[in-house]
Amino acid sequence: MFTQFKFDQILLDNVKRQGYEKPTPIQTASMPPALEGRDLVATAETGSGKTAAFLLPIMQKLMAEPRGRTRALILCPTREIALQTNEEAGKLGRGTGLRSVSVYGGVGFEPQTKALRTGAEIVVATPGRLLDHMGRGNVNFRDLSVLILDEADRMLDMGFMPDIKRILSSLPQNRQTMLFSATMPSEILSLSNRFMKNPTRVSVGRPSTPPKTIDQAVYAAEQHEKTSLLLELIRTEDMDSILVFTRTKHRADRLAKQLSHAGLRAACIHGDRSQNQREEALDGFKRGRYRILVATDIAARGLDIQGVTHVINYDLPAVPEDYIHRIGRTARAGASGKAISLATREDGEALRDIEMTLGCDLPLSNAARPRTAARAESRTARPESYARPAAVSAQRTPQQRGPQQRVPQQRAQQQRAAIWPDPKPASRPEPRSTSRPEPVRASRPEPRRASRPEPVRASRPQPRRASRPEPRRDSRPAPRSPSRDDLPEYSNVGIQIH
Numbered sequence: 001m002f003t004q005f006k007f008d009q010i011l012l013d014n015v016k017r018q019g020y021e022k023p024t025p026i027q028t029a030s031m032p033p034a035l036e037g038r039d040l041v042a043t044a045e046t047g048s049g050k051t052a053a054f055l056l057p058i059m060q061k062l063m064a065e066p067r068g069r070t071r072a073l074i075l076c077p078t079r080e081i082a083l084q085t086n087e088e089a090g091k092l093g094r095g096t097g098l099r100s101v102s103v104y105g106g107v108g109f110e111p112q113t114k115a116l117r118t119g120a121e122i123v124v125a126t127p128g129r130l131l132d133h134m135g136r137g138n139v140n141f142r143d144l145s146v147l148i149l150d151e152a153d154r155m156l157d158m159g160f161m162p163d164i165k166r167i168l169s170s171l172p173q174n175r176q177t178m179l180f181s182a183t184m185p186s187e188i189l190s191l192s193n194r195f196m197k198n199p200t201r202v203s204v205g206r207p208s209t210p211p212k213t214i215d216q217a218v219y220a221a222e223q224h225e226k227t228s229l230l231l232e233l234i235r236t237e238d239m240d241s242i243l244v245f246t247r248t249k250h251r252a253d254r255l256a257k258q259l260s261h262a263g264l265r266a267a268c269i270h271g272d273r274s275q276n277q278r279e280e281a282l283d284g285f286k287r288g289r290y291r292i293l294v295a296t297d298i299a300a301r302g303l304d305i306q307g308v309t310h311v312i313n314y315d316l317p318a319v320p321e322d323y324i325h326r327i328g329r330t331a332r333a334g335a336s337g338k339a340i341s342l343a344t345r346e347d348g349e350a351l352r353d354i355e356m357t358l359g360c361d362l363p364l365s366n367a368a369r370p371r372t373a374a375r376a377e378s379r380t381a382r383p384e385s386y387a388r389p390a391a392v393s394a395q396r397t398p399q400q401r402g403p404q405q406r407v408p409q410q411r412a413q414q415q416r417a418a419i420w421p422d423p424k425p426a427s428r429p430e431p432r433s434t435s436r437p438e439p440v441r442a443s444r445p446e447p448r449r450a451s452r453p454e455p456v457r458a459s460r461p462q463p464r465r466a467s468r469p470e471p472r473r474d475s476r477p478a479p480r481s482p483s484r485d486d487l488p489e490y491s492n493v494g495i496q497i498h
Contacts, residue, residue, distance in 0.1 A: 001023075010095045013095075014093070014094050015056070024048050026042060026044035026053055027053045030202045031057055033200040034053070035057045039176060039197050041202070048204065051150070052092065055092050058146055061146065065145075067119075069119050070139065070143065072144070074124045074148040079126060082103070082125060084304055086101070100121070100122035101124070113136075127163035131163055145175055150181075153184055209358065210327050213336045218342075243285075243312070243330070248315075252270050255268075267280075269294070269295045311330045312339075312341075312342070
């Protein structure tokens with residue numbers, strides 16, 4: 001009983017109101033160290049009650065602390081898990097006065113900003129949108145005391161590590177850190193030890209195993225036969241609430257339309273759908289408006305949808321751990337369920353990896369086991385039942401042709417013999433081949449191209465510039481100023497002086 005953990009009576013009443021009679025094995029093993037404030041790494045199968053395993057100890061601790069400040073942060077990989085965790089916190093924390101807010105992308109900032117600034121005690125967030133609010137100064141983690149990483153392997157392994165490191169750098173060092181997940185690979189576990197202090201490790205059941213109450217089966221089919229086989233299974237088997245997984249978004253949309261055209265109430269959910277569309281599809285599936293929900297792996301992690309009777313893998317996942325998360329959507333909280341996988345010939349390797357992870361062989365229900373890559377060469381041979389090309393069939397003799405090809409020819413020969421009987425049974429000469437020889441095409445000689453001589457470009461003579469002769473310098477001596485000696489001598493003859 002939950003009374004052994006000495007929870008507040010308000011919490012015990014809420015637990016009873018939710019229909020929880022006794023704690024699950026993971027809750028029994030993880031709640032004591034969580035209540036003591038120790039770091040924790042908890043691993044258990046899907047549908048074992050991990051969400052309540054960390055929410056109840058958090059609320060018990062926060063009820064004794066001042067209100068109006070953010071005390072606990074829960075990081076989730078997807079919007080759907082954040083919404084579901086926040087909804088569960090509201091149910092378990094009813095009457096405690098604790099407030100919780102979900103922070104995720106795809107919607108406006110204003111409602112989230114208002115809730116964060118007023119000091120909600122519990123913040124459930126996806127890493128990307130939380131970083132946006134931190135950049136805008138909308139959240140204050142100065143008084144934070146508890147950090148939860150839900151679906152820890154997905155958070156650390158699927159590209160969230162840079163965001164998580166940025167978030168951890170802004171959180172107080174003196175805090176309690178707890179990791180919860182269905183699978184915990186060794187490399188992820190060693191990585192998580194970097195920001196935890198002597199964590200307590202709790203593992204319930206063998207790692208990487210689905211609940212034992214799930215009946216698993218594999219149906220072999222070609223790719224083009226999957227939809228017809230799915231419709232046949234839905235009509236013949238007693239299926240109330242069906243969750244169908246595809247590998248791509250485009251295939252999820254197409255399959256949901258095909259099921260709707262077949263008269264089935266089906267909805268679709270994947271990453272390209274808007275937040276309102278995703279919430280409407282999930283709410284309609286939970287309330288029974290939709291009998292079938294077609295989804296990609298976005299819905300495989302952490303979603304707690306009560307009453308899912310069948311999980312169908314329309315496409316096998318690429319990672320064996322995702323197979324465990326997928327089929328874990330049924331048989332929740334000890335209930336029974338069935339998981340059906342549609343496998344093609346090309347899925348042999350993926351099916352073998354899943355069986356190695358599970359440690360057992362999955363039963364085949366309708367055909368031989370899909371071939372692995374080692375047998376791929378045997379698939380290349382075309383079966384004899386396939387129709388041959390007309391050109392190949394025409395080259396075969398009547399004795400080599402099949403019975404369907406010989407019978408019409410024999411009937412034609414009998415009809416010709418009845419109308420035109422042959423008086424001479426002499427052997428007829430073999431008909432000459434009607435194939436015409438391939439005409440030999442005379443190759444035309446290429447016309448000779450007269451090589452024209454390169455035109456000689458007459459080079460214009462450069463005009464000679466007439467060189468002006470230098471002026472001759474007169475070699476005569478420069479004139480001298482006359483002197484007295486140069487004057488002519490005059491005689492006094494005939495000169496009269498008056």
